[in-house]
Amino acid sequence: MWSVTMQLMKRNLTMLIPAGIAILVGSMFISCTFLFSNTLNYSLRKQVSANFGEANYGVIQKDSSANDSGALSTVADFRLNELKNLKGVEGVRTDVSTPLEINAKLGREGLKHASSVAIASANPSSMVPLQLTSGVWPKVSGQIAIADSVAKQLKLSIGSTVSASTSAETSLYGTSGSLSNMKVVGITRDDAGAFSYYRGACVLSESDISTVQGISTGFDDLYTSEIFLKIHPSAGTAESQVINNVKSVLPQGFAVQSKQALQDQQIKQLGDGGTNIITTFVLVFGILAMFVASLVIGNTFQVMVAQRRRTLALLRTIGAKKGQLYRSVLLESLVLGFAGSVLGVVCAIGLMSMLGLAGAKLGGLSFALIPSWQVVIIPIVFALIATTIASMSSARMATKVTPLEALQPLEASENKRSNKTRIIFGLLLLLAGVALSCFAIYRTYASTHGSQISDNDSETLVLVAIAGVIFCFISMLLTSRIWIPAVLRAVGAIISHIGAASTLASANIQKNPRRVAATGSALLIGVTLVSCLGIGAASAKATMGTVLDSHYSVDIQAVGQSLDTSALHKVEKAEGVGKAELVSSATATIASGKYKSASIDIYGVNPSTITDVMHGMINAQELDNGNLILSSTSAKSDATLAKQRSLPISSGNSSSREIPLKLGEYRGIDSTHGLYGVVSEHTFDSMKLNHVSNQIWVKSDGTASTANLVDNVKNALSSYASVNVIGSIAERALWEKMVNSVLMILVALLAVAVVIALIGVTNTLSLSVIERQKESATLRAIGMTKAQLRRSLAVEAILISLGSGVSGIIAGTLFGWLGSYVVFASFGTVAFPFDWRMACTIVIIALAAALLSSIIPARRATKVSPVSALAEA
Incomplete structure (x- = not known):
């Protein structure tokens, strides 16, 4: 059956291409999700350890008291000279910093001032968590390396002379100090973001950093709670031995921690893995995209099996068993899923590689190709599962073909009993979803009008509302074979009076309601979610505007x-x-x-x-x-x-x-x-x-x-x-940027599902054209022109896209309003906006995509002459 299956795939390759593209897009999305998570994890690790420089270990406080007296530890407590003399310790840097005001006289402009932060120099200089863009590092008193932002603001360069000071209000010691006639010997840049709050940092010698803080007794009396070490054991010496030697020198209450361990600890503190939460969140949309793709695949295989009934019956006649036909269809879906997912993984890796080579950035995130097994394996597994499940119904249909059925054309029959079960179950879910939604609305209203509820109760109400929306949405999908054709029939009845092409398009939609419903459902999912998020974001902005005003x-x-x-x-x-x-x-x-x-x-x-x-x-x-x-x-x-x-x-x-x-x-x-x-x-x-x-x-x-x-x-x-x-503008802007960024990312993620759904519209029309070759030829033979036939297909695509798109906008708006009320009612009066711009954009995109999706099927329908088409039929 392997050779037979391959021959059948080659014969129907044109029909399989749209389904393969859907799998490619979905698997590419999932693969990109893991690549993005890897990049995010890598960037976060760099960010939380930005202050390490080239150090690979840190000495940190492990409990609340650094020593017996409870006083703050000073540089002297760490016995730096002993640490530096230990074998295997190649570098030591103390974490000492101070706010700094830099003053420079700029000719006619007079004396100018800039605020920054200063850290102490280190030996070797690679221990400094900054990059030197020009000049050298300060080596003696009277020299300073300034941040590039300060150099730009005060128009300074190598060789300029500045003065620096720290006020008693900003000093940790409550004292002030100043340095005059400081020579600029270097310009620094903070690529790692260790001092992003100050937009970079300056570097002073150890003696100058104590002087500028008003500490006359020297660098050893400055407070510090962290030491950075560069440990590289010599041949024959274990790293653990060097660490034990370091521990013997440290004051009580301090421990040695590796850079890797610190990164793991900080990432975990972001929330049980931090990036795992983000990965899971984004992966949900990848699974959604694959689900929409499975609808497209299911449509494709159902039509192919219906078209192959004569071929399948002939195979049964020459000895093929039902199990062989079943396995043949599943094998075909597995080959399609594997090929599409492999191409999707390759495209994802290529895309991330190009972003990395181009130096693309998203906020503080720098894109880089960081592969892992999840990038390759999980998308392929998801694709194989999705294609297998999507083709099972078609495989069962193939096993029901008898040799007798091969002697006459036969349309795929609907299972009325299964249809009734769907409707009953869908209505029960709808009732449950409406009941849960009403309960969430009632309890939320009660809480904003005097009734006290706990934080746990508030979270429960949100979960109840989400469950209500999910039940209602699943009900819409289960009953889509009833209401989507009914909606399209109503719209078709209106436009059928326009002309013959519109009448034909309306009739063709009603000919196979099952396939039309599946295609409409795919588009409905994407449009509903995009509308829901868009309305939710608009409500959040309007409702939270006063909250942001009061906070910032x-x-x-x-x-x-x-x-x-x-x-x-x-x-x-x-x-x-x-x-x-x-x-x-x-x-x-x-x-x-x-x-x-x-x-x-x-x-x-x-x-x-x-x-x-x-x-x-x-x-x-x-x-x-x-x-x-x-x-x-x-x-x-x-x-x-x-x-x-x-x-x-x-x-x-x-x-x-x-x-x-x-x-x-x-x-x-x-x-x-x-x-x-x-x-x-x-x-x-x-x-x-x-x-x-x-x-x-x-x-x-x-x-x-x-x-x-x-x-x-x-x-x-x-x-x-x-x-x-x-x-507070930075914090306010950060919150606004987060809302806008999250909305933009979510809409972009859901757009993947919409794209796949539009591929499904194209596929539906293509399959419809293939099925209706004899009908189209007959229409051409009795006088229908090519233009009229093309118009009928365009109207058919527009009806499917418009009906599903408008239904999705209505459902998404209602879901968005419900979610906004439950989430934001406690903050103030909830706004219930309707984003006409977004709705019109969705409708226009759906209509434009429908017209484009009808081009290829229309060319196929008009390319074959009536005589040859009738002969082939």
Whole structure:
């Protein structure tokens, strides 16, 4: 039967190509999933160990107390000279860093300032977790290697002279220090991302890094909690022996850990393997794509078996057994699945290789080809399972063919009993899904209107809603043989009056409802999921907008004693700045509830313009009335404080003053203390607070990236000393980027299923053309033109795509609204948007794809002359 099977495959190769493409796309997707996971795992490992440089071991604190006294460990505690002299230890670097302000005089521009971070140099220099783009590493006091971002901001190069300082506010020791006439000997770049928060780091000698922090006793008295080692045992010495020697030198409470072990530990802390969760999540969509592909394959084999009935009957006549025919169909599907999946794996590996060679990046992820057995084996196994299951029904159909049936043409018959069972089971699932969905809606509504539920109950409600959606969706698929043809029949009845081509297309759809339903279901799955995610994302953005506003109320804060109105004007002119406001700040003392003498940061703002620079809910009228609007997040830490109508506030030696108190939904302000609030400028002045300083609050106009906006503000204030640019815009942008990225990735993943479904539409039309050769020839013989025949196939494709697409949009919208309500109701009023742009895009893509999918079948139908087609039939 092997040779017979191969001959049959060659004969029907044209019919098998679309199904093979579906398998190729699905297996390629699964293979890419594992390749992406490998790349992500590799990138995460590099990121969590970025501070190692070329070190392969780290000395870390293993318990809460580093020594008997409980004091912080210093460099001297690690006895570096003894570590360096141990055999097998080729390099030692201490993890010592300090915030650093670099000052440079730039001719006519005057003195400019830039903030960064500095680390100590190491020997050998390969231990430094930075790359040297030009120059050399600092070797003696008075030399500095600066970050490339600082060099760009201050227009510095090798040989430039700068000064550096650390303020007492930012120093770990509460002291300040400075270095003058520092010569720039190198430019560094942070490729590993060890200091991404500062956009790179500077390098100083050990003596200079202690001086700049105001520690006159030297480098040995600096605090550190981690040492990096480069261990390479000499011949005849075991690595374990070197590690034991290192342990004998270490202070109590510290242990030696390999770089590999640290990576494993950090990756595990991301959540049970971290990347395994992502892989599993993405793999679900790969399995979905393969499921859609199996629908296409099932369609293909059912039609092929129906066409081969005469051939199969002849094989039975000459002695072929039912089991041989059954195995022949399964073997054909296995060969198809194996060939398609192997090509899919090869394409996936080729794609990842090209991305790696091109240096493509996604956020902080750099693509690279990192093979593993899962990349090859799992896609092939999935493909073989999917094709086997999809062809079983057709294989059973082949065993029912008798020699007598070969003497006359026979259409594949429907199993009415099986059809009734499907409908009954589908309706039961629909009732269960609606009941679960209604229960989730009711409980969610109750929880937002006074009924208290726990976090576990909230998670359960989400699971209940998901189960309800799944049951409803499975019910739609099980009953698709009833409702999809009915929908298409209704649409066809409307368009059948347009012309002969439309009438013929409508009639052809009703001729084989089983195949049309299977094709429509494949397209329905992709469109429903894309619509569901699109609606969910739109609802999330609308609903969570106020949440983001309350969490990240101020985009950027520039903090410094020297800031004034002239600085404000410079910031306002910076690219990417929408609005900027000069704000007064001071620290006062309150006595309320559990706070007997707590510090609070108070900001004096202009009530008429504060909403221009803040996202949070600030009532200008309440500010004008002399109220202190306390951050509700601050107040949550003390129930008594949250209920008070006024708050006694004092500053320095001044007497306490009662200030009317209101709560506001805002946060994300970088404050020195846990409590903070805003008052009007007039109220702020009347309180006579001590140690008043200025800040500039900035709101982005959205035209510049977060990094560029921060740099632009820094550059605008570079002539002002000791200015720190901070703020929550990075966190806000990160959350917004995560929502957009997740949506983009999910839609891209689901697009794979839609592409496979559209292949199925093409396949359905092709099979329909092959089955209807005699009918098409008859129509041509009685006068139907080639153009009319092409139009009928185009209308047929449009009806299938349009009916399934619109049904998918409606179902996806309802599912998206349900999920959004259950998930986001606890955050506030849930928005129920309908994304017309997305819906129209889906419909247009479906219609365009339908027209394209009808081209090849139409050419096949019109290529054969009526006489030859009738003769072949």
